[in-house]
Amino acid sequence: MSNDVAVDVRGLSKHFGDRVIFKDVSLQVRKSEVVAIIGPSGVGKSTFIRCINYLHPFDEGSITVLGHELHGTASGGPPPTRAQLREIRTHVGMVFQTFNLFQHLSVLENIVLGPMDVKKVPRAQAVERAMGLLEMMGLTARANMYPRRLSGGEQQRVAICRALAMDPQIMLFDEPTSMLDPELVGDVLEAIQRLAQEGMTMILVTHEMMFAKEVADTVVVMADNTIAEMGPARQILEAPRTLRAQNFLARVLRRNADEEARLTAMGGDEG
Amino acid sequence: MSFLHLWAQNLPAFWQGVEMTLELTALALLLAVAFGFVLALMRLSRLRLLSLVATIYIEVVRAIPVLVLLFVAYYSLGQIGIQMSGFTAAVITLGVYYATLYGEIFRGGIEGVQYGQREAAEALGMGSQAIMRRIVLPQAFLAILPPATNELADLIKDTSLVVTIGVADLMFQAYQASAANFHPMDMFLLAGIMYFVFYLVLSQFLTRWETNVQRRRG
Numbered sequence: 001m002s003n004d005v006a007v008d009v010r011g012l013s014k015h016f017g018d019r020v021i022f023k024d025v026s027l028q029v030r031k032s033e034v035v036a037i038i039g040p041s042g043v044g045k046s047t048f049i050r051c052i053n054y055l056h057p058f059d060e061g062s063i064t065v066l067g068h069e070l071h072g073t074a075s076g077g078p079p080p081t082r083a084q085l086r087e088i089r090t091h092v093g094m095v096f097q098t099f100n101l102f103q104h105l106s107v108l109e110n111i112v113l114g115p116m117d118v119k120k121v122p123r124a125q126a127v128e129r130a131m132g133l134l135e136m137m138g139l140t141a142r143a144n145m146y147p148r149r150l151s152g153g154e155q156q157r158v159a160i161c162r163a164l165a166m167d168p169q170i171m172l173f174d175e176p177t178s179m180l181d182p183e184l185v186g187d188v189l190e191a192i193q194r195l196a197q198e199g200m201t202m203i204l205v206t207h208e209m210m211f212a213k214e215v216a217d218t219v220v221v222m223a224d225n226t227i228a229e230m231g232p233a234r235q236i237l238e239a240p241r242t243l244r245a246q247n248f249l250a251r252v253l254r255r256n257a258d259e260e261a262r263l264t265a266m267g268g269d270e271g
Numbered sequence: 272m273s274f275l276h277l278w279a280q281n282l283p284a285f286w287q288g289v290e291m292t293l294e295l296t297a298l299a300l301l302l303a304v305a306f307g308f309v310l311a312l313m314r315l316s317r318l319r320l321l322s323l324v325a326t327i328y329i330e331v332v333r334a335i336p337v338l339v340l341l342f343v344a345y346y347s348l349g350q351i352g353i354q355m356s357g358f359t360a361a362v363i364t365l366g367v368y369y370a371t372l373y374g375e376i377f378r379g380g381i382e383g384v385q386y387g388q389r390e391a392a393e394a395l396g397m398g399s400q401a402i403m404r405r406i407v408l409p410q411a412f413l414a415i416l417p418p419a420t421n422e423l424a425d426l427i428k429d430t431s432l433v434v435t436i437g438v439a440d441l442m443f444q445a446y447q448a449s450a451a452n453f454h455p456m457d458m459f460l461l462a463g464i465m466y467f468v469f470y471l472v473l474s475q476f477l478t479r480w481e482t483n484v485q486r487r488r489g
Contacts, residue, residue: 100388104406113395163394
């Protein structure tokens with residue numbers, strides 16, 4: 001393993017009781033690589049990326065994140081210490097499907113809390129950094145507002161600022177746009193794309209196929225609780241080799257086509 | 272107008288009773304809130320044993336009438352050598368009983384905070400204590416305040432039970448006065464009004480506090 005590997009996942013398995021969430025998942029992510037994970041609902045994509053910052057423990061296998069090794073609970077390795085978890089989580093930022101902003105804190109306080117509490121950054125410095133991030137996202141005017149006053153797209157961009165304020169080396173995105181109204185998706189995707197261009201290492205669970213094709217270097221198709229296929233984004237999305245990946249992509253394409261047809265039909269009625 | 276005269280005559284004694292009732296309420300509330308918080312944390316604990324002990328305690332204690340608990344604390348414990356004053360027995364009894372009610376209110380408030388926010392705080396690397404202090408409790412507080420205010424009304428009323436073990440509270444003063452002047456109607460009516468005013472002032476204060484916190488959070 002060369003030292004430009006940011007995340008190294010080997011033989012990861014997890015189940016809740018009798019139910020297998022995923023099994024034998026292996027994946028290497030290089031520094032500055034953007035990996036998009038796609039696949040039908042309920043195949044454990046969200047659970048999988050939560051293993052990388054150990055929000056969820058796993059049963060078997062190992063994950064090496066920026067030199068820290070995490071072991072499965074059933075594979076006998078020692079569980080991570082608090083200091084290790086803090087170290088990993090400080091360097092791995094996460095953005096959630098449901099934004100998860102702290103509802104009792106203003107936008108600015110949401111962003112400075114992590115650096116101040118975890119990294120002991122002085123307040124003045126944390127505020128300066130937060131305002132810089134908000135400016136980059138075009139949200140300066142929202143700094144003193146509370147999350148529930150913001151649109152979903154704004155909330156998600158604040159959530160991205162909150163994660164970036166920790167100066168992470170890796171960013172995890174768990175379906176960052178699937179709770180958003182269609183017209184708000186663009187701003188959030190733009191922000192993610194900008195991060196990719198700046199060389200951020202990212203793992204992204206998404207349903208936006210076009211976006212995955214555009215920003216991801218590598219696409220991973222998860223199906224039937226494991227990795228069905230992975231490879232360069234264009235190749236996987238345009239010419240998948242495995243049957244499971246083909247089936248999934250065919251379904252998604254058909255759904256998109258149906259939607260277009262419906263829109264066309266509606267347009268016709270109006271005319 | 273004779274009743275006004277009668278009330279005025281007894282006001283100094285009643286006021287002493289009010290002070291005692293206030294003191295009882297404040298101390299019992301303090302104990303109930305502190306112990307209730309511990310019970311809530313125990314019930315929410317991942318350690319099964321802690322959670323089980325708290326659950327059993329809550330289920331047993333809240334099923335027993337407060338008066339029975341009061342007599343156990345004052346009379347029964349004395350029999351096995353644990354002597355305490357009526358006032359101490361009253362504070363402890365009301366405190367441990369109301370802790371079961373406050374414990375359940377706190378647990379509900381804490382559980383009501385959206386799980387995703389805890390997850391987001393964990394993902395930032397925050398420790399569980401910091402998450403409790405900075406994320407969960409400030410939000411649970413708003414959910415806790417209204418039912419906690421309701422329980423406080425019951426607590427104030429239940430302090431009147433201490434008359435049975437001779438603590439000189441408001442009820443005790445009313446009882447004494449009515450025995451001396453043979454005007455139970457006036458005396459207990461006056462006591463009732465005083466309990467009501469006491470509750471009204473407190474609940475107004477708490478409601479205003481709640482509205483303020485809510486407003487501050489946009």
